[in-house]
Amino acid sequence: MTGATVRRPPARVAIVEDHTLFADSLDLALTMEHYEVRRVSVRGTNSSLASVQATVLAARPRIVLLDLDLGHLGDGARLIAPLAAAGLNIVVVTASSSRARWGECVHLGARKVMSKAQPLNEILAVVRKLSRGSVVMDVAEREALLHSWREQRGEKQRARARLERLTRREREVLGLLVEGRTVREIAQQGVVSEATVRTQVKSILAKLEVSSQLAAVGLAHHVGWATPDH
Template sequence: MTDTDTSTDTDTDTADVTPLPRRRPPRLTIVEQHAAFSDALEGSLWGRFRVRQVVVPGRATAAGIVAAARATRPDLALVSSRLGPYVDGEAVIDGLSGHGAAVVALCSTPVDRDPASWGRWLRAGAVGVLSHSCDLATLRDALDRAAAGRPLLDAAQREPLLAAARRADDHAGSARSRLDSLTPREREIVTQLMGGRSTAAIAREGVVSEATVRTQIKSIFAKLGVNSQLAAVALAHQAGWSAPAEHWLSVAG
């Protein structure tokens, strides 16, 4: 009788045990311009995450990228800085983080060379920033931490990067004020220089002599406070200028 009672109790206990539901991996959306790199990441992370890709086309806009990524309903987003010459990466991060995704950014330049860019991505809403050259173990650990809601950087690590972004913004404001002093034709020439146009090509397109273009470029140098075409282009990039899509397409053609 005692044995029977024990057996009955055991059966009852077993019947009352409800198996814990299996936890599904978080949804991770990779936002990247290069399909091969995105494919490699998906293969390395699949199983740990439910991976989706948004491969950025050549004429993408920030709004279009955000809409495509949101459609995948990500818990996490891994956003590359390589989104094309006229996509605002900060707007992409802001658009995704503002809708609940934990965004980890991949920056093409290391933090010691470009702390301002890392700071801008953090300011836009990224929970952390990594270099494109980081190893897979570092990337997996960062994504695991982001998925668990744990910080990737503490305040002591974040603040110098945010301060670098603020200083760069101040410098960009000064650069923009100098660029605003250019005439419409001079601004057009700066845009052409950004697209890699030579003095001869600019002259042909403007139906003017090369001497005229050289004179215009000298005027640009004086107004911007630079002494080379490379410096003028660098200043334009610092100010946030970018050649419009149709200009890049004409260069490629």
């Protein structure tokens, strides 16, 4: 009919969020704006990232509001690439303030990354734009986040290269330091003198280019270094 207004069905939005109160707030606000909301549970003991991914895909949402910290399921960032590849618009809403981590999400395919500290209206504004097919991140913001991610990735690669310099025994000692063992405890476990362990620790610090045991442990945690089996 000429002049008739064609109404589009409401956009479907999936919420993948570990924090119940925050998810409730999103659900209520979106429902009041007539979006079709699908809550995806991440708390079940039998749930996994694979099951969450399958549930989201089965719901066929246009937009996914995704948290990064999914409790026992781990890092929600692992869902970004497969969901984005399926054509879904991923908006990461996170408590993390790490610009490098935000940049990683953009690299993986997120359309936008937002802080949970931002007003709810700002999150809704992004959903509205995506539902209209509008751009939600300008080139400058995207490049700045990707730059932060690339810088951190480079730092981690250089740190891992330094960790590769360690001998087998030095890796064992560093692993024990990461576990919180003292020099005395490491010496007793290895049936060696404390002086020997201190010499090994000194070598570890030199190879990792750090000035303290605490910094060495921090570097290992920063790159996700896996401690060797003792």
